[in-house]
Amino acid sequence: MSSTKSNSKRIITALLVVSWTAGIFWVGWQSPKLIGGPFEAKEAEVKSAQFYPLDKFVISIPGDEYPHYLLLELALKSRSQNVESTIKQADPVIKNSLMKMFSHKHFNELNNAQQFESLQKEAHGLLSTVLAENDFAIELDDVLFTRMVIQ
Template sequence: MHSQGSNRKQLTRSLVILAAVAGGSYWAGTQTAQWWQQDDQRTAMTPAAHFHKLDRFVISIPGEQYQHYVQLELAIKSESAEFSDVLTQAEPLVRNGLMHLFSKKHYEELSQLQDLNGLQNEVKVLLADTLQRNGYPNQIDEVLFTRLVVQ
């Protein structure tokens, strides 16, 4: 008789454990599906980046003995598709600002450039300031140099 009571307790424990495992598995499965759906929604909500390429231009810069040149091509990244129109309208201001910035740089500084990200950020700040001072929206996310040649 004692073994029957022991078997019932063991059977009851096993059923409780089985029910807990089954319930936990079901709950985890539904939570995982919700988690993946949330991740898909976050991915779908991320706006696509838009790039506006500026035409290549050459700027003269001073050197120790000779005048040197910088050839620069860059792209401006923005989440706004309409920002390309803004940059087209403001391109003379943008190019003028870049010419002023680079004309203050020296050949030695640019030819041995160690911090490209720093220079790109300096250009981003300059362009944001130029656009805002002239009544244009600043929607620049990033400035990317696609070519930088110093001769």
Template sequence: MKKAVVFLLVLVAAGAAAAGYFWWQLNQGAAKTEEISVKPLFYPMEKFVMSVSGDPTSRYLVLELTLVSHKADTIAALKEATPLLRNALVEHFARQSHLEVKLAMQQVSEVQSELLARFNQTLLDNKYEQQLDKVLITNIFIQ
């Protein structure tokens, strides 16, 4: 009988330990969830300067962008991912002429949407889980 009581106590203790472990794991998972800020968080990129083809000489495009997210983890990851995003900018504008860029910039919201899609795809392709909410063009200069 004593062995049965001891066995039952060991079984109850093991069950309590397992329940405590699972409760702790659930709370750890909840702590790791990404906090979403009510206000947008901003990441201003360095000025982007690129030559675009023009007749008969080359012209320049100067862009200043600010990336927007509501997640602090996304903003933190952008410093590391900036070279990838700058490369995506080069790829986006490399085949466009001065006139094409000038016409595109008349529809700034469309360019912002295109860049958002391109940046998010670039992040995804490079195994970043973070995604941007918006791309803001804060300054444009086309020479």
């Protein structure tokens, strides 16, 4: 009977050693996943730019003899998070700012194709400022006019 007890103690001890070794091996193998992966080299995430088109709108433009109308469609480019919901919330402020900007332009100024780039830059600066002043925490990379028709 004593040999049976000593054999069972040896078997139990061997099982404990094997179980302990297997457990330590598993924890060592899984440690990057368990700890959060500080041992793995991570590549920096590059956020791709997203484009957010706005609804088209019409603005009255002063002319020499009679008023003209500007149909404007544009898209905002940004890498920030929550841009879509922020733009929806800021839509009235964005459109109001653009209407003020364009209503102070003369027809001849807007009808000049050479002014297109400078108008986009002016709109970008204006909208970046207006969004920041109204506590909309997004960063605009660019303002793109996708359609601009003047009559």
